[in-house]
Amino acid sequence: MIKIESPLKTDVLILGSGIAGLRCAIEIAKGGLKVTVATKDFPKESNTLYAQGGIAAAVDPDDSPKSHFEDTIRAGDGLCKEEAVKVLVEEGPERIRELISFGAEFDKKAGVYHLTKEGAHSLRRILHSGDSTGKEIEQTLMKQMAITSKIEPLAYSMGIKLAVNNDRCVGAYLLDEKKSTILPVKCRAVVLATGGAGRLFQESTNSPIATGDGMVVALEAGIEMANLEFVQFHPTALHLKNAPRFLLSESMRGEGAILRNTKGERFMEKYDKNLMELAPRDVVARAIVSELKKDKAPHVFLDLTHLDPEFIRNRFPTIYATCISYGLDITKEMIPVHPAAHYIMGGVKTDLFARTSLKGVYAAGEVSCTGVHGANRLASNSLLEGLVFGCRAGRAILEDTLPMPTKFEKDIEINTQTLSPEVVNELRRQTPSLMWQGAGISRNGSGLENLFSELLNLEAIFGKAPFERRARETWNMIQLGKAISISANYRTESRGAHFREDFPKRDDIRWKRDTTLIYKNGKHIFL
Numbered sequence: 114m115i116k117i118e119s120p121l122k123t124d125v126l127i128l129g130s131g132i133a134g135l136r137c138a139i140e141i142a143k144g145g146l147k148v149t150v151a152t153k154d155f156p157k158e159s160n161t162l163y164a165q166g167g168i169a170a171a172v173d174p175d176d177s178p179k180s181h182f183e184d185t186i187r188a189g190d191g192l193c194k195e196e197a198v199k200v201l202v203e204e205g206p207e208r209i210r211e212l213i214s215f216g217a218e219f220d221k222k223a224g225v226y227h228l229t230k231e232g233a234h235s236l237r238r239i240l241h242s243g244d245s246t247g248k249e250i251e252q253t254l255m256k257q258m259a260i261t262s263k264i265e266p267l268a269y270s271m272g273i274k275l276a277v278n279n280d281r282c283v284g285a286y287l288l289d290e291k292k293s294t295i296l297p298v299k300c301r302a303v304v305l306a307t308g309g310a311g312r313l314f315q316e317s318t319n320s321p322i323a324t325g326d327g328m329v330v331a332l333e334a335g336i337e338m339a340n341l342e343f344v345q346f347h348p349t350a351l352h353l354k355n356a357p358r359f360l361l362s363e364s365m366r367g368e369g370a371i372l373r374n375t376k377g378e379r380f381m382e383k384y385d386k387n388l389m390e391l392a393p394r395d396v397v398a399r400a401i402v403s404e405l406k407k408d409k410a411p412h413v414f415l416d417l418t419h420l421d422p423e424f425i426r427n428r429f430p431t432i433y434a435t436c437i438s439y440g441l442d443i444t445k446e447m448i449p450v451h452p453a454a455h456y457i458m459g460g461v462k463t464d465l466f467a468r469t470s471l472k473g474v475y476a477a478g479e480v481s482c483t484g485v486h487g488a489n490r491l492a493s494n495s496l497l498e499g500l501v502f503g504c505r506a507g508r509a510i511l512e513d514t515l516p517m518p519t520k521f522e523k524d525i526e527i528n529t530q531t532l533s534p535e536v537v538n539e540l541r542r543q544t545p546s547l548m549w550q551g552a553g554i555s556r557n558g559s560g561l562e563n564l565f566s567e568l569l570n571l572e573a574i575f576g577k578a579p580f581e582r583r584a585r586e587t588w589n590m591i592q593l594g595k596a597i598s599i600s601a602n603y604r605t606e607s608r609g610a611h612f613r614e615d616f617p618k619r620d621d622i623r624w625k626r627d628t629t630l631i632y633k634n635g636k637h638i639f640l
C-alpha cells in the first residue's frame with residue numbers, strides 16, 4: 114500500500130525545471146515567497162538541457178521586434194495570438210540581456226554576438242552557445258537559483274494531481290519515486306512547467322521525460338486546453354541503426370547544409386523554390402516524407418561535406434562528437450536523417466500572464482498554449498517563450514497574492530493494482546507506435562478514429578491510473594494521445610503542422626480559431 118506523507122507547505126509549487134520553471138522560480142523568490150521546484154527526474158533533466166539551435170530575439174541593430182513579430186506570425190499560419198507574440202518579441206531582448214547578466218555565454222565572433230539562422234527567419238537572429246545552447250541556459254539558471262535560499266529543489270517527485278477546493282487550486286500531489294510515497298503539497302499557487310510531449314511519438318527528438326505529464330494533470334482537473342492537434346515534426350533527426358533519434362539542428366541548414374534524397378539529388382527546390390532547406394519545418398518535413406515514399410527509402414541525407422571541416426567541428430561540436438561516436442564523420446559523409454516529433458504548439462491555455470482557467474494554476478513553457486506559436490512554431494522561439502512567460506508567470510503570482518489555503522483535505526484515491534514491468538514496457542512501446550501511425554506528419558479521419566479506439570483499449574489494460582512512475586508516464590501518454598487524436602480529428606482542415614490528407618486545404622472561414630478542449634466526467638468537450 115502506498116503511504117501518503119504529511120503535507121508539505123510552500124508558497125508556490127513549480128512542476129518542472131526547464132527554462133520556464135527556473136525563470137519563474139527566480140522571479141517569485143525575488144518577491145520573497147518560498148518556492149518548491151519539483152522534477153520527476155534529476156533536477157537538470159529537461160528538454161531545455163538538450164536544445165541545440167539557440168534562442169531567437171531581435172538583439173542585432175539591423176533587426177527589430179517588428180521583423181521578429183512578422184516572421185513568427187507567418188510561421189504560425191494564421192493562428193498566432195498577436196498580443197502574445199508582441200509580448201514575446203518586445204520583452205525577449207530584455208530577458209536575454211538579463212540572462213547574460215546572470216552569466217550565460219553566447220558565441221561571439223570578433224567581439225560581437227554571432228547570430229545564426231534557422232527556417233522561416235528573414236535574417237540571422239539566433240543567439241547560440243555552440244550547438245548546446247539549452248545546456249548553457251539551464252546551467253546559468255540553476256546557478257542563479259542557488260543564490261537564493263528561497264528555492265527548494267525536489268527531485269524524483271512527479272506531479273500527478275492538482276488539489277482543488279471551491280474552484281481554486283490549493284496544492285498538488287507528488288509521486289515520490291524513490292520512497293514510493295505520495296507527498297501532498299499545500300500552497301498558494303501551482304505552476305505547470307513540465308515541458309512537452311514529444312515522446313508520445315515513436316520518432317522523437319525529445320528527452321525520455323517528455324511524456325506530457327503536466328498537460329494530463331491539467332486535463333484531469335478540467336482546465337481548458339488549446340490546439341493539441343498542432344505537433345511540430347523536426348525534419349532532421351539522426352537516422353542510424355542503434356543510435357537515438359538525435360536532433361540535427363536546423364542551424365546546420367542555416368549554415369549551408371543541403372538535403373539530398375538517396376539518389377543524391379537536392380530536392381527542396383521542388384517544394385519551396387525560394388526558401389529551399391530553410392522553408393518552415395512542416396514544409397520540409399512533408400517534402401522529406403514525399404521523397405521517402407517516392408524512393409521507398411528509409412531516410413534522406415543532410416549533406417555538410419562541402420563546408421569547411423574545421424568550421425563544422427567548431428560550430429557543431431556536440432553533433433560532430435555524437436555522430437563520430439556512431440562511426441559517422443559528418444565532415445566527410447552525408448548524414449542519414451528522418452523527421453521526428455519535436456514540439457507541441459498546443460497545451461494548457463493561458464492568458465498573457467500564464468494564468469489558466471483554474472484559479473491558482475499557472476502554466477509556462479512548452480506545456481502551455483500562450484498563442485505565440487499558432488499552428489507552427491518559428492524555430493528557436495521556444496526557449497524565448499519559456500524565458501519571457503516564465504518570468505511573467507512569476508510576476509502574476511506575486512501580483513495575484515492568493516492567500517495560503519486554509520483547507521486542504523486529502524482527496525486522492527490510491528490504486529493498488531499494478532501491472533508487471535513487462536506489460537508496462539509493451540504498452541510504452543505500443544502507444545508511440547500507434548501515435549506515429551495515426552497522428553504523425555500526415556493524418557486522416559479514419560486513422561485518427563482508429564487511433565482513439567486503440568488508445569482506449571490500452572487504457573482498459575490499466576483500468577485506473579497507476580502509482581508507479583514508468584506506468585504513470587505511460588498512462589499519461591495514453592491520456593494525452595486521446596486528447597491529441599480527438600483534437601486532430603475535430604479540426605477538418607490542414608494548417609501549419611497539422612496536415613489532413615482528407616482535408617488538405619486551409620479553411621479560414623471555419624477554422625481560423627483555437628481548438629479549446631476540456632475533459633469532464635470522462636468526456637472530451639470542445640468549447
Ligand code: SIN
Pocket residue numbers: 164165166167361362363364455491492493494495
Ligand atoms: C534546432 O536546433 O533545430 C531546434 C531549434 C528549435 O526547435 O527551435
